[in-house]
Amino acid sequence: MLDIPNTAERKRLSVQGLTHSYGGQNAISDVAFDVEAGEIVALLGPSGCGKSTVLRAIAGLIQPKTGRIVLGDQDLADVSARSRGVGMVFQNYALFPHLTVAENIAYPLACQKLPRAERKARVEEMLSLVRLKDYGNRLPRELSGGQQQRVAVARAIAGRPSLLLLDEPFGALDRALRFDLQVELLHLQKTLGITTLIVTHDQEEAQSLANRLVLMNKGNVEQIDTPMAVYDRPKTLFVNTFIGQANLLNGTVLHLDADSTLIGLANDRTLRLPRRLNFTLGSKVTITFRPEEVRLSTQPSESTLPVRMTVSVPLGPSLVHDLVLEDGTALRASEVRGPTTFIPEPGTQLFAEIDTARCHAFPAEPEIMSEETIQQR
Ligand SMILES: Nc1ncnc2c1ncn2[C@@H]1O[C@H](COP(=O)(O)OP(=O)(O)OP(=O)(O)O)[C@@H](O)[C@H]1O
Numbered sequence: 001m002l003d004i005p006n007t008a009e010r011k012r013l014s015v016q017g018l019t020h021s022y023g024g025q026n027a028i029s030d031v032a033f034d035v036e037a038g039e040i041v042a043l044l045g046p047s048g049c050g051k052s053t054v055l056r057a058i059a060g061l062i063q064p065k066t067g068r069i070v071l072g073d074q075d076l077a078d079v080s081a082r083s084r085g086v087g088m089v090f091q092n093y094a095l096f097p098h099l100t101v102a103e104n105i106a107y108p109l110a111c112q113k114l115p116r117a118e119r120k121a122r123v124e125e126m127l128s129l130v131r132l133k134d135y136g137n138r139l140p141r142e143l144s145g146g147q148q149q150r151v152a153v154a155r156a157i158a159g160r161p162s163l164l165l166l167d168e169p170f171g172a173l174d175r176a177l178r179f180d181l182q183v184e185l186l187h188l189q190k191t192l193g194i195t196t197l198i199v200t201h202d203q204e205e206a207q208s209l210a211n212r213l214v215l216m217n218k219g220n221v222e223q224i225d226t227p228m229a230v231y232d233r234p235k236t237l238f239v240n241t242f243i244g245q246a247n248l249l250n251g252t253v254l255h256l257d258a259d260s261t262l263i264g265l266a267n268d269r270t271l272r273l274p275r276r277l278n279f280t281l282g283s284k285v286t287i288t289f290r291p292e293e294v295r296l297s298t299q300p301s302e303s304t305l306p307v308r309m310t311v312s313v314p315l316g317p318s319l320v321h322d323l324v325l326e327d328g329t330a331l332r333a334s335e336v337r338g339p340t341t342f343i344p345e346p347g348t349q350l351f352a353e354i355d356t357a358r359c360h361a362f363p364a365e366p367e368i369m370s371e372e373t374i375q376q377r
Helices: 051-059 101-111 116-129 145-158 175-192 203-209 227-232 237-242
Strands: 013-022 025-035 040-044 066-071 086-089 163-167 195-200 212-217 220-225 246-256 261-264 270-273 284-289 294-297 304-315 318-325 330-336 349-354 360-363
Touching (some): 025 195, 025 212, 051 086, 145 175, 212 227, 220 227
Parallel strands (some): 040 195
Antiparallel strands (some): 294 349, 304 349
């Protein structure tokens, strides 16, 4: 990898109160977040939540109804898409099919009216950077998907943008190649220090690439945090179920003490959380916990819930157990597999102990209660 100092001026991106609608329907509402200079942030959320709309507004491809976008100390409201100093990479590469790799990379430089000699040097530099030194004379169709995407990245950064926007850049590639390109992109981004915003619906991609995640749902931002904080301390039920797997139990607040809360579950079962929840007595709540926070045993104790084994599946180093509670609610438990790990037969009666210190509680949401109780993505 080349050492290229000062390829672009590092700039902070600030998105404030961004709202946009298509045909009267709000696609995004009051979206606000910052990307620090040189930082990589992922915009993450399910299909249709408004991620691309945010990206398009930042790139200047659409004019938002309200809100401000500031790059460095410049408000971009009156700056054309071309003059924003933004490099973009899309899922479908969008290379010019009739131009060679080198000509594709040189294209934005020609638009910038960079002198020919400098253009040539910059193309060489970019080809080295994305490890395609000997491919300059090929046409895009003579490259693999991964190589084409590397050219798209090279073209996006050739003009030394101060902001790089990536919209599902590896969505069309298979898993192994995705991973390789993610590692490469990280390396490139660190080398160049370009402020980067990546849009993805793939939580693993977001978690492995980004310093911070912006979680979007139905046009709104629900949480902005580091990947670990989002996993460990989700602020909403949506975030909790979208990132990683979560078991959901519906219950009612039965009793509140100074340092514990008793939750009533189906079949007169109860769960005691070791803290006072911020709910009133009688509130309907949804209690969540991760599969790795469930321990199974063959003997009941005061704090266990009876469960019946549906199936146990070995997944690489772990063993994943699908279970049902007495009322039919599905429950998933996982454990690290060892040489002596016991794999119970389907139908076995077991007892689940939930790590109540790590449970989260949210106001019950009727539409989620009627869905499958274990959310898997
Ligand atoms: N040009 C358009 N005209 C009308 N509605 C649109 C247009 N573009 C997007 N929308 C709608 O706006 C909402 C947000 O779309 P957007 O493309 O920003 O979502 P997204 O999170 O990027 O989704 P995906 O991951 O599927 O690309 C969706 O409901 C979508 O149907």
